Amino acid sequence: MSPYTLVVLDFDGTLADSFDWFCEVLNGVADRYGFRRVHPDETEALRGLSASAIVRHLGVPRWKLPAIARHMHALAARDIDRLHLFPGVPEMLADLAAGGVALALLSSNTQGNVERVLGAENAARIAHYACGASLFGKARRLERLVGRVGVSPAQTLCIGDELRDLEAARAVGCAFGAVSWGYTRAEALAAAGPDLIFADPAAITASLGLAGRPLAPA
Numbered sequence: 001m002s003p004y005t006l007v008v009l010d011f012d013g014t015l016a017d018s019f020d021w022f023c024e025v026l027n028g029v030a031d032r033y034g035f036r037r038v039h040p041d042e043t044e045a046l047r048g049l050s051a052s053a054i055v056r057h058l059g060v061p062r063w064k065l066p067a068i069a070r071h072m073h074a075l076a077a078r079d080i081d082r083l084h085l086f087p088g089v090p091e092m093l094a095d096l097a098a099g100g101v102a103l104a105l106l107s108s109n110t111q112g113n114v115e116r117v118l119g120a121e122n123a124a125r126i127a128h129y130a131c132g133a134s135l136f137g138k139a140r141r142l143e144r145l146v147g148r149v150g151v152s153p154a155q156t157l158c159i160g161d162e163l164r165d166l167e168a169a170r171a172v173g174c175a176f177g178a179v180s181w182g183y184t185r186a187e188a189l190a191a192a193g194p195d196l197i198f199a200d201p202a203a204i205t206a207s208l209g210l211a212g213r214p215l216a217p218a
């Protein structure tokens with residue numbers, strides 16, 4: 001039996017392998033919105049920082065963030081065929097849903113992009129969607145989501161790949177599990193003291209006490 005009745009999943013970097021794509025489009029977005037370009041040598045250092053530290057480092061004016069996010073999500077929609085789930089994610093979603101855990105998805109990305117990358121079968125396993133959260137607006141959306149589902153924060157495990165995901169979970173009083181394969185480096189997440197750290201999607205299933213199963217052959 002899982003100790004959590006609700007699992008709230010982040011999308012980019014947690015379920016979807018979008019980081020290489022993100023790096024490819026970022027400098028075009030920098031030119032368009034007038035912030036600093038990222039040199040490939042800088043990427044690893046930036047993966048150790050929080051989103052707000054990255055925003056400061058790149059000199060992105062905060063007031064431009066909503067327009068930048070809209071533009072990035074339009075680029076993601078354009079390039080949607082290049083974005084895929086990480087190996088093991090469909091099995092993890094299936095096992096969690098079959099184990100009786102309610103699944104929710106909380107993302108800054110659009111529901112259209114999320115559903116297209118998930119595909120119909122995976123999308124149908126997620127009972128609650130809270131998409132389009134602003135970059136730093138996840139706590140508010142999470143609080144509303146938990147209320148809508150009707151569970152307590154103590155029964156809720158949030159899973160994400162960024163420090164802003166951890167901060168949102170903490171602000172609402174939910175447990176947080178960090179994934180080690182996302183945008184933020186695992187050491188930076190570990191330093192912030194998540195409740196759990198997952199090495200791969202099957203570890204999520206296992207930590208919830210739900211039967212894992214071998215990955216489908218590639």
Ligand SMILES: O=C(O)COP(=O)(O)O
Pocket residue numbers: 010011012013069106107108109110
């Ligand atoms: O696409 C984004 O803006 C980031 O999305 P995420 O919240 O799922 O990480």
